[in-house]
Every structure is written in structure tokens, then in C-alpha cells.
Amino acid sequence: MKLYEYMGKELLHRYDVPIPRGKVVDTAEGAAGAAAELGEVVVKSQVLTGKRGKGGGIGFAATPEEARREAERILKVKVQGMAVDKLLVEEKLQIEQELYLAITVDGVSRCPVILASLDGGMDVEEVPEERMIRWPVELSLGLQPYMVREICRRLGGEAGSRLTKPFLQLLPNLYRLFREQDAELVEINPLALTPQGLVAADAKVTIDDDALYRHPEMPRIREKTDLELKAEELDLAYVELGGDIAVMANGAGITMATLDMVQYYGGTPANFLDFGGGAGVERTAQALELLLGTNPKAILINIFGGITRCDVVAEAFARVKESRGIDVPVSFRLVGTNEQEGREILKKVGIEAFQTMEEAVRHAVELSRG
Numbered sequence: 001m002k003l004y005e006y007m008g009k010e011l012l013h014r015y016d017v018p019i020p021r022g023k024v025v026d027t028a029e030g031a032a033g034a035a036a037e038l039g040e041v042v043v044k045s046q047v048l049t050g051k052r053g054k055g056g057g058i059g060f061a062a063t064p065e066e067a068r069r070e071a072e073r074i075l076k077v078k079v080q081g082m083a084v085d086k087l088l089v090e091e092k093l094q095i096e097q098e099l100y101l102a103i104t105v106d107g108v109s110r111c112p113v114i115l116a117s118l119d120g121g122m123d124v125e126e127v128p129e130e131r132m133i134r135w136p137v138e139l140s141l142g143l144q145p146y147m148v149r150e151i152c153r154r155l156g157g158e159a160g161s162r163l164t165k166p167f168l169q170l171l172p173n174l175y176r177l178f179r180e181q182d183a184e185l186v187e188i189n190p191l192a193l194t195p196q197g198l199v200a201a202d203a204k205v206t207i208d209d210d211a212l213y214r215h216p217e218m219p220r221i222r223e224k225t226d227l228e229l230k231a232e233e234l235d236l237a238y239v240e241l242g243g244d245i246a247v248m249a250n251g252a253g254i255t256m257a258t259l260d261m262v263q264y265y266g267g268t269p270a271n272f273l274d275f276g277g278g279a280g281v282e283r284t285a286q287a288l289e290l291l292l293g294t295n296p297k298a299i300l301i302n303i304f305g306g307i308t309r310c311d312v313v314a315e316a317f318a319r320v321k322e323s324r325g326i327d328v329p330v331s332f333r334l335v336g337t338n339e340q341e342g343r344e345i346l347k348k349v350g351i352e353a354f355q356t357m358e359e360a361v362r363h364a365v366e367l368s369r370g
């Protein structure tokens with residue numbers, strides 16, 4: 001379960017990790033009031049996604065009026081497809097350097113691992129491997145002071161030496177939060193080095209769903225979009241991805257392979273949609289209706305019929321096309337059980353199905369480009 005930034009920072013504060021002064025608001029007037037109290041501020045959308053800055057979800061303001069305008073703007077945008085209904089208004093920090101610090105679970109060694117780098121901030125994923133320190137922590141031993149000193153030494157140079165003392169105070173608290181709150185991830189990016197010391201300028205905290213029963217006081221966060229919630233009601237496996245090629249397939253494996261191939265040929269998938277094996281006409285039609293509601297540039301349907309019958313999928317497509325019309329170009333791959341019958345149904349509504357996934361994907365990418 002992901003926590004909103006302001007919730008993550010509340011946890012950090014409880015564990016004596018420094019955070020900026022700030023206030024959570026849900027109106028532009030509230031943002032102006034917070035700015036009047038805090039001075040120069042950062043207005044930050046509270047959504048469960050990254051890349052908020054690039055998505056227009058963060059703004060800076062020197063006056064209450066500017067904070068009001070930025071809040072009005074951010075509350076109207078969608079950040080990575082997610083609507084904004086809360087804002088975190090924080091004091092603007094005087095940042096000398098942006099660092100990266102996180103604790104997560106190493107699935108291979110089956111223990112917590114500390115990640116630290118002098119290169120924090122945006123696009124941390126592109127930091128070279130040699131610039132990211134990784135330190136596994138044995139559960140039986142826990143985090144020891146010598147480990148913190150060694151992490152700082154590996155960070156290197158004057159910066160590493162300067163960080164030793166503040167890290168000796170901060171890292172044990174962060175590790176205690178990680179363990180006591182059953183976290184899967186506690187990430188501070190950036191961890192800001194300021195004249196007053198280290199401050200968590202951002203916070204990303206993910207709690208293990210299976211451990212939530214141990215934390216009844218913790219709010220339950222649902223991170224699904226409106227479309228994902230609608231798909232859940234229809235019992236469809238659906239995830240929004242933000243691209244422009246709507247994808248539908250029958251089975252998780254074939255759907256994931258389809259997404260990979262779309263990207264391989266230069267396309268961007270709009271979603272993951274596995275409508276399952278053995279689906280009837282009604283369920284298949286519901287899945288198609290869901291895709292059409294996303295306004296894609298092209299639709300890619302990849303069916304390898306085993307339990308799923310090709311003629312049922314084709315009949316559902318024909319029904320939707322005739323009842324509401326489909327003005328989006330469609331690329332169809334149809335192979336398997338009752339394949340010939342399905343192809344005949346599709347021909348009647350003007351669709352020629354491909355034999356291979358590669359052909360269908362390449363055609364869908366071409367269609368998405370106009």
C-alpha cells in the first residue's frame with residue numbers, strides 16, 4: 001500500500017527524520033493561507049505516482065497570490081492520469097545538494113538493503129550503477145554504526161565525510177521506521193542538504209499489504225484510477241499505463257508479451273487488459289467498451305484461443321462495432337479454437353485478422369502514428 005507524500009512525511013517526523021514545515025490543503029484559498037504563514041513555498045500535488053514535476057504537478061510561489069494561482073492550476077490538471085484533490089504546501093528549502101536515500105527489500109538476499117547516492121533528484125533511475133551505494137542489512141544483526149560510516153566512506157570525498165555525523169543520526173531512525181511499520185520501501189528523493197542540515201524534501205513510503213492487520217491506525221489507501229476501479233467491478237485485470245495503443249489479450253502472460261512487443265516496435269501501450277480465458281460474449285464486449293472509453297489512437301487485440309474461443313471474441317467485437325460504432329483503427333490477431341469461424345465473423349465487419357503477434361503489433365504501431 002502506497003502512502004501519499006504528506007502521510008509518508010508524517011511517519012518520518014514521528015521517527016525524528018527532519019521534514020520541511022508544511023500544510024495539507026484542498027483549495028486554492030487554503031494554499032494562499034499556507035503561503036502567508038510559510039513564506040516562499042512549493043505547492044505539490046498529492047498523487048500516488050512519480051514524475052510529478054514533469055507532469056505539471058509541482059509549482060513554486062513567492063507570495064500567497066502566486067500560491068493561489070499555482071494551486072488553481074494544479075487542481076485542474078491530471079498527473080500521470082490521476083486527478084489531484086489534495087495539495088501539500090511546504091516551505092521552500094535552500095538546497096545545497098540533492099542526495100538519494102532509501103531502504104527497500106532485496107528479493108535475492110531476502111533482507112533490507114540501503115541505497116544511497118550523492119546524485120538525488122529527478123531521473124535518479126539514470127544514475128550510473130557505480131554512483132549508487134547498496135548495503136544489505138542482515139536482520140539478525142540490524143543496522144550498526146560502522147555500517148553507516150562505511151556507507152558514507154563509499155559515497156566518497158569531502159561530501160561523504162561531511163555526511164557521516166548527520167547520517168549516524170538519520171539512518172538508524174529511517175531503518176527503525178522501515179522495520180516497525182512493515183515497509184517495503186522508504187525512499188527520500190531528494191534528501192536535501194541545507195544550511196540547517198539534512199531534510200527530507202520528498203517521501204515515498206510503501207507498506208506491506210499483508211502486514212496491515214498489525215497497523216489498524218494506518219489509513220487504507222486505494223491507488224486505483226477511476227477506470228481501474230470500473231474494471232475491478234467488471235472483474236477484469238486492468239492497469240492504466242498512459243500510452244496511446246489500447247491493448248487487450250486473453251491471459252496475463254500473452255498480455256505482458258504484447259506490451260513488451262509494442263514498446264519494442266516503438267509504440268506506447270495505454271493499458272494492460274487481460275480479460276481472462278473462457279470469457280463469453282458479454283464479458284468480452286465489456287472489456288472492449290472499457291478500452292473504447294480511453295480514447296486511444298489504435299486498438300490492439302491479441303487472441304490465442306485455447307479455452308477462449310476465437311468466434312466468441314469476434315462475435316463480441318462485431319456486436320460492439322455494430323451497436324456503438326468503433327471509429328478507432330483496430331489491429332487484430334486471432335489464432336486458436338474456432339479460428340476460422342472467428343475470421344469469417346470479423347470479415348463481415350471489415351476486419352482482416354493477422355496470423356502472428358508480430359504482424360498485429362507492427363500494424364497497431366503504424367496505425368497509432370496515423
